[in-house]
Amino acid sequence: MKILHTADWHLGKIVNGIHMTEDQGYVLDQLLDIIEQERPDVIVIAGDLYDRSIPPKEAVELLNRVLTTIATKYKIPMVAISGNHDSPDRLEFGRELFKAQHLYLETKLRSPLQPITIHDQYGPVHFHLIPYMEPADARMFFENDTIQSHQAAMEAVVNHIKKNHAMKERHVFVGHAFLAGGMESESEERLSMVGGSPYVDTAMFHDFSYVALGHLHQPQRVTSDTIRYSGSILKYSFSEANHKKSVTMVDLSETGEAILTFIPLIPRRDMRVLAGYFDELMKLDPSEDYLHIQLLDEGQLIDPIGKLRKVFPNILRLERKVQTSTKGLKDLEQLREKQKMSHTELFEAFYEEMKGDKIPDERKSYMERIVQQLLDKERES
Numbered sequence: 001m002k003i004l005h006t007a008d009w010h011l012g013k014i015v016n017g018i019h020m021t022e023d024q025g026y027v028l029d030q031l032l033d034i035i036e037q038e039r040p041d042v043i044v045i046a047g048d049l050y051d052r053s054i055p056p057k058e059a060v061e062l063l064n065r066v067l068t069t070i071a072t073k074y075k076i077p078m079v080a081i082s083g084n085h086d087s088p089d090r091l092e093f094g095r096e097l098f099k100a101q102h103l104y105l106e107t108k109l110r111s112p113l114q115p116i117t118i119h120d121q122y123g124p125v126h127f128h129l130i131p132y133m134e135p136a137d138a139r140m141f142f143e144n145d146t147i148q149s150h151q152a153a154m155e156a157v158v159n160h161i162k163k164n165h166a167m168k169e170r171h172v173f174v175g176h177a178f179l180a181g182g183m184e185s186e187s188e189e190r191l192s193m194v195g196g197s198p199y200v201d202t203a204m205f206h207d208f209s210y211v212a213l214g215h216l217h218q219p220q221r222v223t224s225d226t227i228r229y230s231g232s233i234l235k236y237s238f239s240e241a242n243h244k245k246s247v248t249m250v251d252l253s254e255t256g257e258a259i260l261t262f263i264p265l266i267p268r269r270d271m272r273v274l275a276g277y278f279d280e281l282m283k284l285d286p287s288e289d290y291l292h293i294q295l296l297d298e299g300q301l302i303d304p305i306g307k308l309r310k311v312f313p314n315i316l317r318l319e320r321k322v323q324t325s326t327k328g329l330k331d332l333e334q335l336r337e338k339q340k341m342s343h344t345e346l347f348e349a350f351y352e353e354m355k356g357d358k359i360p361d362e363r364k365s366y367m368e369r370i371v372q373q374l375l376d377k378e379r380e381s
Contacts, residue, residue: 001120003172004035005248007046007214008232010085012059014051015187015236015271016316018290021058026268027233028066031247034263035074038249042118042125043076046214046230047083047132047176053090071101079116081131082107083176083214084191088131107131109141113160115171122254125170125209130157132176132215150177150191150198158204167207170256176214179222182229185243187236188217202227209256218243219262226258235271238292238317269314275321278304282311290314294321298355343371 009028013020035043050059070076080103082091088107095105104116106129115126138153139145142160147153154177165171178191180199191198202223205211211227217240219231230248235241244264251259274281275294278301291312295304297320305318347367351359359367 001042001118001122001125001170001252002038002040003042003044003210003212003250003252004038004040005044005046005210005212005228005230005250006031006233007044007176007212007230008048008083008217009045009063010048010051010232010234010236011063012051012055013234013236015290018314018316019056019058020234020236021056021062023234023268024059025062027245027265028062030265031233032066032069034247035070035076038263039074040076040249041120042127043070043078044127044172044174044212045078045080046174046212047081048085048214049080049083049091050086052085053087067103071103075102077102077104077118079104079106079127079129079174081105081129081174081176081214084132084189086132104129109133109137109157111141113157113164115161115165123169125172125252126165127172127174128161128208130154130173130175133157151200154200155204162207170209170252171207172252173205173208173211175211178215179213179227181222182216183218183220185217185237186239187232188215191215209252210250210258212248212250219246219248225260228260233265234267238271238273241271241273241292274312278308281308284311286311288312288314290316292317292319294319296321298357344368347371 009024011021011024013024049063067078070078082088086107092105092107095107098105108131115128117124117126119125133153135147135149135153138156139147142156144156147156161171177200178198179202181202205227206224209226213227213229216229217232217236219229221228228248231243231245233245235243235245245267246262246264249261249263253259270289272289273292273294275296277296281293289312291314293308293312293315295301295318305315308318309315344364344367348359348364
């Protein structure tokens with residue numbers, strides 16, 4: 001069986017004030033092209049279809065277009081779950097109707113917790129759809145007050161599956177959770193810490209032929225090649241600048257052996273960190289990529305953002321990168337104690353440490369006036 005694993009679409013995402021829907025539509029059109037070329041038997045979407053519980057109209061329209069195309073044009077079964085960003089109640093609207101188009105969507109723990117079974121030429125493959133859940137959700141479902149953590153909640157679910165199914169058959173676990181050992185990025189919302197750690201141990205998943213995960217945005221394995229995050233479809237923060245986004249194609253053999261291939265997703269606009277001196281950056285080829293620019297210049301610049309945007313219109317962040325000091329604050333404090341430096345002298349030393357040059361006389365005079373004003377105000381109080 002050929003399974004396409006994707007997750008973390010985050011439709012409706014806004015990054016640094018930029019609505020990402022156009023970029024998401026571009027990359028999801030690539031996904032449709034991949035589906036047409038590869039013709040998988042099943043498509044898995046492991047949560048966070050939307051970025052927030054009440055998505056904007058454009059995000060809903062985009063999701064509707066993509067899922068409708070897969071269901072009606074390609075007629076490929078889809079199994080999907082809600083993530084921590086999705087609203088379970090809103091996402092499950094039309095859930096029973098969707099089944100007629102072979103879209104199986106699970107947003108809550110639902111009795112009797114049965115898998116979706118899809119057959120290939122070798123027999124059944126059981127897809128266990130476990131949406132994002134808080135410990136309280138599992139505690140209520142299993143009527144077990146001892147479930148106080150994400151680990152205990154997932155253990156209860158997995159133990160239930162193993163108890164009620166012959167694990168010698170082919171089983172695929174679809175979940176949205178934070179597995180211990182996974183690598184985070186800044187764009188992921190931290191899972192709830194109420195009731196204990198949000199981390200889940202991977203050891204309980206080893207009886208599954210494949211574990212298709214969502215939540216972490218970097219494509220990665222966790223302790224095993226068959227326990228895997230597909231990653232998000234786009235970069236959603238500059239902490240992901242070095243990520244290589246992709247979808248995972250899983251070829252599941254008759255015996256349950258999984259052979260993985262990774263098909264890259266190429267964005268319309270990349271998200272990059274660019275460091276350099278202003279004059280050098282202005283000579284580079286124009287780019288519409290989303291950029292975090294780090295300027296290395298030490299002197300004053302007049303309207304750098306306005307000038308740079310003529311070359312790079314999609315600058316999302318601009319900063320002056322301060323050269324790192326060879327002395328720490330502890331060294332400065334020791335120096336102050338030894339030499340009994342005044343406030344002004346201390347600032348002079350700090351300025352020289354940061355800039356690598358002595359403070360100009362004009363700035364020194366200005367700083368002395370500021371220090372004196374603060375001292376006078378302190379005495380008055």
